[in-house]
Amino acid sequence: MNALSMQFLSHLGSDTSHSESSPVGVDTKNNYQTVTVLVIGGGGREHALCYALQRSPSCETVLCAPGNAGISSSKNATCISDLDIYDGEAVISFCRKRGVGLVVVGPEAPLVAGLTNELVKAGIPTFGPSAEASALEGSKNFMKHLCDKYDIPTAKYKTFTDPSAAKQYIQEQGAPIVIKADGLAAGKGVTVAMTLEEAHEAVDSMLVKGDFGSAGCRVIVEEFLEGEEASFFALVDGENAIPLESAQDHKRVGDGDTGPNTGGMGAYSPAPILTKELQSIVMDSIIIPTVKGMSAEGSKFVGVLYAGLMIEKKSGMPKLIEYNVRFGDPECQVLMVRLESDLVQVLLAACRGELNGISLNWSPGSAMVVVMASNGYPGSYEKGTLIENLEEAELVAPGVKIFHAGTAFDSEGRFIATGGRVLGITAKGNDLEEARDRAYQAVEKVNWSGGFFRRDIGWRALPQKQYATKG
Known part of the structure; x- marks a missing residue:
């Protein structure tokens, strides 16, 4: 990184008098070289990334492919709906034509497909892991083997392709037990089976019926860990890692964490369970060994490492449940509204292998997001x-x-729902209670008969004041 950028980042670490529209309150056009950024993806995570990147002083403009109706109407980015994000040559050509100086890949599918490999080979700075490094999310079996080899704490497990052998192992271990599809299953390939019958049904769903296609042709049967789940994020440059603020999401569809798993029904930041001491333990025992292990395996990881953790009830110690190789959704939403550092410069530093010594600046207080989903989801x-x-x-x-x-526009230019999870109603506050109250006030204003939401986001952190609302 050049001296100007280092001076800029140093400034970020000390300035706390930030305005909402410009994180450091400087005239960027006259002081810093600005960058055109392309965000790949079109979901809530990408909308949040566009929002944070647009607020970065060194950002010239944000483009988003394909984007969605809300991203376009908010003017947080210019949407490029006709760019095929799985066609590396087309993306490279677009970047050269538009002078893109940074690509940020949001979703896991184009990462696993190797988009980063092609862009980096073409000399375009790209934040997101290679296809080889994306195996940390693309294959749970790969991740588990890495944990074994580098002594990273995780749940006991075995991998199966034969349903009879899997059922026999389940019978030996007993319930509750966890069944996971090996590959990408859009956040739905995990069954926490409380009975042997549920576990056997999950095995049949994946290995016999093929409900998850190739993602479920191999299953991981894992011990059930009792405790509290938490999300931990770190930016990685191949050799170094820096933690992001803590966040915690709610995976289950129903109030009280009941019902099937989803991609996430809400989140909040910070997460009280992730104390500073615990965050240090996670960095030392899980994140750093993973970064060093991937480097040693010849698959340096550059991007976001998102560790799904279980803080065990008995020991209070963290174990790795799974890795994602991109920002979590909806955790990204609460993190991006709290981030006050220049995200463009930080992500470029990660692309250059220059994260060592950088620290991020966050707004005080809390943030919460309540997801509004289409009736019937998941x-x-x-x-x-x-x-x-x-x-x-x-x-x-x-x-x-x-x-x-x-979301999309109908023929009259009105918003309509096109997905399962449709809106992330996000709010900041001086504390979690204020953030929650503001988020639910906004939820109440939305007029959408075809949607639903959880009424208790943040209940673990605010057990004494579970939020109740109509609807």
């Missing part, structure tokens, strides 16, 4: 339902920001 759900009153919802309280995950 099963089959109706598409095309009308969503109204979003502008009013965003103005209901200070610090509210609505991120779009699955």
